[in-house]
Amino acid sequence: MVHTIALAGNPNSGKTTLFNALTGARQHVGNYPGVTVEKKTGVYKIDDREFSLVDLPGTYSMTAYSLEEVIARDFIATQKPAVVVDIVDAANLERNLYLTLQIIEMGVPVCIALNMMDVAKSRGVRIDAPRLSALLGVPVVPTVARNGTGKKELMAAAAQVADTYAGPKELNVSYGEDIDSALAEMEPIISRGQFLTQYYPARWVALKYLEADEQIVSAGRRADAHVSEKLEQIAGRVASHLNRTLDTDAESIIADHRFGFIKSIIRQGVIEVENEQNRLYLSDQIDKVLINRLAGPFIMAGVVLLLYHFTFAFSEIPAAWMESGFAALRGMAEAHMAEGVLKSLVISGIIDGVGGVLGFVPIILLMFLGITILEDSGYLARVAFMLDRVFKVFGLHGSSVMPFIVSGGIAGGCAVPGIMAARTLKSPKERLATLLTVPFMNCGAKLPVFALLIGAFFASHKAWVMFAVTLMSWGGALAVAWVLRKTIIRGTATPFIMELPPYRLPTVRGVLIHAWERTWQYIRKAATVILAISILLWALMSFPGLPADQAEIFGPGQEAALAGAELRHSVAGRIGTSLEPVTELAGFDWRTNIALVGGFAAKEVIVSTLGTAYSMGEIDAEEASGLSRRLARSPQWGPLTAFALIVFVMFYSPCFVAVVCIAREAGSWKWAVFSVAFNTVLAFVLAVSVYQAGSLLGLG
Amino acid sequence: MQLINMREMKERQSGKIKAIRARRELGRRIRDMGLVPGTEFLVKGRAPLKDPVALRIAGFTLTLRNSEADFIEVEVE
Incomplete structure (x- = not known):
């Protein structure tokens, strides 16, 4: 029989590091049933025995107030693991034992890993593990998770506990x-x-x-x-x-007595201090600079810019490799497949769809490498600390800042890793509000659309318009967050009480495992849901085909015009045309509508679809760069229409990859559907307001 | 010795927790993080907009918002 070992412990106690050290690459990441809290499982082998390891969410206590605590508690009570290994930070014994006590009180077999013994030792603190073990009545094994010291002894002790368990131990803490x-x-x-x-x-x-x-x-x-x-x-x-x-109340009395009990244990010769050095001396010194009230914000801005630079500079090369890989695939299909629907499906539906989605992989991987380094080093918690006051006003949390920035808070991010980065938020309401508003940021795919329109109509004020666009997206996102938190995600702010972990050098293995996990989850999605939606969008833009007699009108050299006619004839084209009476209110004609429908696949598609749609009826197929000039010349277009379109593109439905991510991270398709519908309606109302107000003022 | 509210504390000032006035979830979270009567701490610093506040306790650093610090009564020199 394979025994289950559950790892429990405080956040920052080294629990995940120990889990990684024990299971290596043999781990599986999933979710606990019905919730979005990550469940990591892995296998550990010792001699010829095999254990199944479960990494429980990091918690400080075992109450019913937070999702993580309920999950950890339910798992221990209902799944009855053969042994619960409780990871205790030796350098922070008192607070960690508070959780230990509660686990022992649950009457389950427990084994303690006294972790970071090296840190405690360097600080001049000696902990008497056998003594602690005798006082608590459970085995205590010293470990250093970062280099794997003590992991064999720990697992041997855990196996022993599992084999010899004979019912709950009575600790009988007195509560007054x-x-x-x-x-x-x-x-x-x-x-x-x-x-x-x-x-x-x-x-x-x-x-x-x-x-x-x-x-x-x-x-x-x-x-x-x-x-x-x-x-x-x-x-x-x-x-x-x-x-x-x-x-x-009773809760306070019970907590006070638990801490009292722990103090009494520690005083019985468990800790011996020889010339104590402040373990946090270095962290405190670093904090004097990094969270300094004047210098802190500037350093933070620098770090964020660096993260951006790192991600986008380094992802260009692998992204180009992937692009040329898919181009090669495309070329092969082009050369070897017979003309027809199947070819179009393979090229435009599958290769372009999946290629477009996998094109995000280098960005996601690098972005998460960067974020994981910031998170594991302890800096991310400081960012949340410095910005909490600002975000609190809008019903968000200091930890919302990373998702916003990653999504394009500084123009050029991507909402997909941004939505995934919201996982660092532990408060459910603030997290949901963050998930729903980050897609308003100006991601890298919206930029070409803005660049096109700004180039065509605001050429003399490029920088200013771009700056205004950035401010608008922040203002819009924060305003919507505020409204959501006052209406459908109403509720008092979750307490902010958060630990600023000591600065640590992240481990290479931990960073790689973490970044790869996120990326792999994304790739798996690409292979399933995203492929299906991509094919659906392809079908919308391809069927029904143009009848042969109408297609014959276009001769050689008029392929672009033919493509435009085909597009108008398709379902997407008909949707665009039938929506024209409504979208006219915002100044959008049917061509723009088709482009916006296509933009649901990926915002980049807006520019290329506009190009196709506007090449209709033209004799010469102009190059894409000519689109800007063509729009500028067109009688239907003017600065006002362009501005209304910028507003609409900024706020309307997230692309479907982001929508799939929202469904996953929010734990329900309900919120994904909400985000598509709400954002589109909001964007339309804003675009109509801009267009109509502008027309009244005679700006059109 | 005098009793003050944690919000009124200055940077680098140290104190000892006298009482936690919050109940239910907030009270629970404050205590779960090791802030119980008798705990000694130092105000390590404040965020650029003066809120939240960072507290240095024996082995770790905690942050909490002023609106949460309001519930904590502190004994200072």
Whole structure:
């Protein structure tokens, strides 16, 4: 039988590093059922035994307030892992043991990894692991996850715990007279009624009733309403007593006593300090500069620019390789396939579609290499700290800043990695609001559209218009976030209480594994959903074909005009034409409409589709660069129409790759559909307002 | 010795937590991070717009918003 080992621990305790050290490349990333929290599993082999390892979300506690904690707790209680390995940061013992205590109280087999022993030692702190083990009643194994020290001993100890486990250990922390006597009253009721006892020890259930833990109380009500009511009565009585006499609640008393218990353990010779050096001395010195109130923001701007430069400069080369690879594939299909629908499907639907999507891979990989380095080094938390005040105004969180910047907060990003970067946000409401608003940023694919229109109509004020465009996208995104947080994602701000981890040099392995995971998830999507949508869009723009008699009108050298006629005849073309009466309000004709429909596939397509549509009826097929001049000459176009189109392109539906990512990250297609519909309506209203107001003022 | 609200503390000022007035989720989160009565700390710094505040506790650094610091009563010299 393969035993399951669950890894639990505080964020920044080295849990993921240890997981990587144990499983190497043999890991699988998925999600916990129904939620978007990452579930990492892997395999560890020792002698001829095999263990299945699960990396639980990093948590500070085991309450029902955060999704991560509920997941970790549910996994431990319902999946009954053979042993829970709790990773404890040796240099930060007290706070880490707070979680340890709660895991032991759950009555499951536990083994402690006393991690970062090297850091503690260098700080002049000696921890007596055997003593700690004796006091807690569970094995304690010193480890250094960064270089793998102690991992064999840890797994051997864990295996031993799994083999010899003989039922829950009683730790019997005292919670003071009020709580203790309530526990004594509740425990027999729970045991007698076998109330939730298949999952949890009686004492733990009683504690959760006293803490008024919503999840356990509602599970209890479903299991046995009668017992639950008796327990709620006792808990209510204790609560009102504590409120009256001490002006506090049971939760606070329980937490205080847990910390008291931990202090008493540590004082019993567990820690020996020889000339303590401040372990955080270096981090504090670095912080004096990096989060300095004056210099900090400038350094931050520099770091972000560097990240951008790094990503886009280095992704150009592999992106060009991929492009030429797909061009070669295209050429092969062009040369060897018979003319017809199948050829068009392979070239325009599959190769161009998948090629366009995989073209993002170098950017995603490099962007995440950069972000992971910033995250693992501890700098990202500082960025969130410095900018939280600004983002809080709009109902967002300091950690929203990275997704915004990556998506094109400085023109030229991409919403796909931006949406994926929102994963660092732990507060669900702020995270959803971030996911839904980052697509308003000016991604690299919108830039050619803006460049075309600005070049044609605002040539004398290029820089200013571009600057205005950037401000508009930030203003729009933040305003929408504000509205969303006041309406459909309403709710008070999630507490910001966040740790600033000590600065650390990221490990090469950790960074590579993390960046590759994100990229691989994206590639997998490209192979399935994205391919299907790409084929659908191709079909929309290809069928029905132009009847032969109409196609004959175009002779040799008029291929571009023929393409335009074919496009107008297709479903997409008909959609564009039939929408014209509505879109006229914003100054868009049917050609623009088709381009915008195509833009749903990828915003780059807007320019090429406009080119095709505008080549209709022209005798000479002009080059793409001529499009700008042609638009400038066209009677339907003017600066006002161009500006309305810029506004529309900025705010309308995210491209379908981004939509797929939103569905995945928000955990529901509902939000993806919302984002398509809401953004498009918003963009249309804004574009119409611009166009109509401009026309009234005589700017058209 | 005097009791003040954490929001009123200056940079580089140290103090000792006297009481946490928040309950439910906020109170829980504050305590889970190790901020319990008796904890000694130093105000390490503030963000450029004076909010949030960074606290240096024995082995780690925590940040919290002023609106959260409001619930924490501190004993200072």
